[in-house]
Amino acid sequence: MAEQRRNPRSQGGGKPAGRPSGKPAGKRPTGTGRPSSAKSAERGQRWSPEGRSEGAERKDRRGSSPRSSKPAERPGRKNDWKRPADKQAARTAEQAVYDGPDLPEGITGRELDRSVTAQLKGLPEKLAARVARHLAAAGALVDDDPETAYQHTLAARARAPRLAVVREATGEAAYAAGHYAEALAELRAAKRMNGATAYLPIMADCHRALGRPQEALKLAKSPSVANFAAEAKAEMTIVGAGARRDLGQVDAALRTLELAPLASKSRAPWVVRLRYAYADALEAAGRDQDALAWFHRTHAIDSEELTDADARAEALERKLG
Incomplete structure (x- = not known):
């Protein structure tokens, strides 16, 4: 997906205050490993052909011809091919996830970054194309309809679950849709697959949303954070400060933020x-x-209106008289 973010919210709450990672799941492939032809394969034989029963060819004691041209029924076999209702319901739910939402017209999959497309090349051609379209659709929808975007990534994951880029996409879309436990699980899976640490800010924010600020702080102190680019460092700083506030440590939150480049001359979104x-x-x-x-300083560089800094400043001015 293109870089997209939500407006930051109060850092004191339990819910994440924005999308720390900077690159949501949009332009990243997702898939499971089952080609689209799997649908017909699954609908194929619901039961194994029994052929002829073992008594069909057996002559009776007098050595006469078979007693009946119909195979003898075995006790309890008449309806044993039918799936139990609960298993059928589970399969129906799984199939719905696999099918995913309808793909928007005009989405081809070519919207994805080349780096993402390259990671899909190990899949069969038709499968890769389907996964790419679901990922591209997720990228297009993640800001306006994050839940549907998440469903698209689940459809992609159902087809290619062993691709790190797919798990990453699913995790980031889950995060955008507010499914924080699922987001954490998917990003952990992606990290195990490719060793990347870029997901740490989102993972930390998920811990905050799940009421585990201490876990968020552990991730914020990871040695790899020192090697982050400026934007990722800023995001982790914001999450870490939010975790401090979750713990009631407002002064510690301020100290955390004061170590960051607040006076940067950059007008980049991360500075805002x-x-x-x-x-x-x-x-x-x-x-x-x-x-x-500081609300005025924020508004001065917030040309994209990523925040409500102007409104917050006006409210404080009225309060201060």
């Missing part, structure tokens, strides 16, 4: 979010004048 988080923490600490100044 960093300043907003700092202003929000200042207000939570009761430092309204300082918070007002």
